[in-house]
Amino acid sequence: MRTQVAIIGGGPSGLLLSQLLHRIGVEAVVLERQTRDHVLSRIRAGVLEKGMMDLLRQAGVDDRARREGLPHDGVVLSYDDDRVRIDFAEHIDQPVTVYGQTEVTRDLYDAAEARGTTVLHEVSDVELHDLDEDTPYVTFMHDGQEKRIDCDFVAGCDGFHGVSRKSIPDDVRRDYEKIYPFGWLGLLSETPPVHDELIYANSGRGFALCSMRSPHLSRYYVQCRLDDRAEDWSDEAFWAELKRRIPSEFAEKLVTGPSIEKSIAPLRSFVTEPMRWGRLFLCGDAAHIVPPTGAKGLNSAASDVHYLFEGLSQWYRDSDAEGVDRYSERALDRVWKVERFSWWMTSLLHRFPDQTDFDLKMQRAELLYLRDTPAAQEALALNYVGLPY
Ligand code: FAS
Ligand code: PHB
Numbered sequence: 428m429r430t431q432v433a434i435i436g437g438g439p440s441g442l443l444l445s446q447l448l449h450r451i452g453v454e455a456v457v458l459e460r461q462t463r464d465h466v467l468s469r470i471r472a473g474v475l476e477k478g479m480m481d482l483l484r485q486a487g488v489d490d491r492a493r494r495e496g497l498p499h500d501g502v503v504l505s506y507d508d509d510r511v512r513i514d515f516a517e518h519i520d521q522p523v524t525v526y527g528q529t530e531v532t533r534d535l536y537d538a539a540e541a542r543g544t545t546v547l548h549e550v551s552d553v554e555l556h557d558l559d560e561d562t563p564y565v566t567f568m569h570d571g572q573e574k575r576i577d578c579d580f581v582a583g584c585d586g587f588h589g590v591s592r593k594s595i596p597d598d599v600r601r602d603y604e605k606i607y608p609f610g611w612l613g614l615l616s617e618t619p620p621v622h623d624e625l626i627y628a629n630s631g632r633g634f635a636l637c638s639m640r641s642p643h644l645s646r647y648y649v650q651c652r653l654d655d656r657a658e659d660w661s662d663e664a665f666w667a668e669l670k671r672r673i674p675s676e677f678a679e680k681l682v683t684g685p686s687i688e689k690s691i692a693p694l695r696s697f698v699t700e701p702m703r704w705g706r707l708f709l710c711g712d713a714a715h716i717v718p719p720t721g722a723k724g725l726n727s728a729a730s731d732v733h734y735l736f737e738g739l740s741q742w743y744r745d746s747d748a749e750g751v752d753r754y755s756e757r758a759l760d761r762v763w764k765v766e767r768f769s770w771w772m773t774s775l776l777h778r779f780p781d782q783t784d785f786d787l788k789m790q791r792a793e794l795l796y797l798r799d800t801p802a803a804q805e806a807l808a809l810n811y812v813g814l815p816y
Contacts, residue, residue, distance in 0.1 A: 430456045433565045433578040435591050437546050440711035440728040441584030442535035446486040447736045449544050453743050457546040470688050472528040472725035473638050476813030477521050479729040488538045496526035503626045505674045511798035518805040521812045527640045528725050555594040559705035586712040595704040607694035612651040614665050615688040620645045621681045627776050628673045634777040635672035657689045694718040703755040708735050715762050717769035727765045733816050734758045768810040
């Protein structure tokens with residue numbers, strides 16, 4: 428088999444890139460190790476930056492997101508019963524859109540099917556070859572047979588546990604990592620959200636987040652221990668803990684109900700450099716991970732896809748390598764700013780096991796400074812709604 432771009436991974440990064448390339452007549456094949464249903468069963472991100480919405484429009488896949496997505500002009504941060512609303516409209520007049528990653532991925536899969544772009548599911552043993560040559564190729568197992576795809580480029584969109592990052596030689600690649608001493612226990616419930624905007628809460632018992640997917644579907648998180656298991660938490664225990672962590676005004680009106688999904692995500696900051704080696708380009712979680720506190724994971728995958736798509740377009744349209752040659756530098760410049768914001772939000776809003784009384788005073792002072800300082804609110808708003816590409 429031959430194609431122009433072999434894409435490893437059928438998550439949001441790989442699917443979005445394949446649909447953008449299709450729009451300009453560049454052929455791509457997506458190799459995904461799971462079934463479509465398995466990919467769609469994952470409950471992950473919930474907030475889309477304008478840049479992501481614009482890319483979905485560019486890919487011709489934004490209809491449902493614009494119809495069903497919820498534009499949000501602000502977000503609430505609280506510290507026990509103190510709180511501040513960050514008003515996006517006041518500072519930058521650019522909303523975010525609350526629309527689940529699951530729905531983004533579903534829309535991308537539907538577009539791939541409607542347009543006949545190739546997504547091979549349940550592949551295994553994917554290996555990347557001759558990446559430092561002009562004629563790279565990919566081998567893999569599919570339907571019980573060994574297959575080979577010859578291509579011009581390989582896009583490594585296969586997430587943190589994929590094969591692509593590890594295909595860059597150890598003496599070329601440098602990894603940067605910070606592991607946080609807690610996780611997030613997430614719960615999805617068919618209940619009305621407790622507030623019409625997201626609430627990020629820092630309390631004496633730890634962090635909590637009140638989010639949503641629609642006016643009838645809520646998504647909540649509480650900071651939990653690394654050795655916690657989702658099955659250790661009854662719904663009642665989750666709701667009781669959430670109520671203790673959010674401001675009492677909201678706790679009193681929280682509508683609880685049975686969980687339809689409950690899972691724990693570990694938190695880490697991670698970046699690999701470079702994001703390009705020869706004809707291989709890493710995108711999204713394959714290259715970097717952020718703690719979800721800044722709602723940046725999916726959105727920074729989107730900015731990678733933007734830079735890579737621009738570079739590939741330049742290559743195929745103008746036979747100009749400038750965009751692909753500068754991909755890693757451009758993508759990493761924004762990635763590190765997003766890593767900083769996600770680390771800062773996580774440090775501001777969580778309780779750490781080794782925190783001293785002085786550390787707690789610093790956290791509280793940071794939140795009160797935010798509450799009382801428009802310039803600080805503007806800085807947070809700029810990062811939350813999305814830095815420019
Ligand atoms: P993905 O991991 O989504 O997709 C990679 C795909 O590659 C997967 O479908 C995988 O099956 C496939 N793959 C892996 N290895 C392969 C191989 N060898 N061959 C073929 N295919 C292979 N972000 C937020 O903004 N907010 C959140 O609340 C949030 N919560 C998260 C919770 C969890 C548990 C996780 C893991 C991530 C969360 N994220 C969140 C981040 C998440 O949204 C990612 O940023 C987003 O999925 C990135 O998309 P991709 O880069 O496509 O990677
Ligand atoms: C979510 O709705 O899942 C969500 C929203 C904002 C975050 C993290 C997760 O920062």
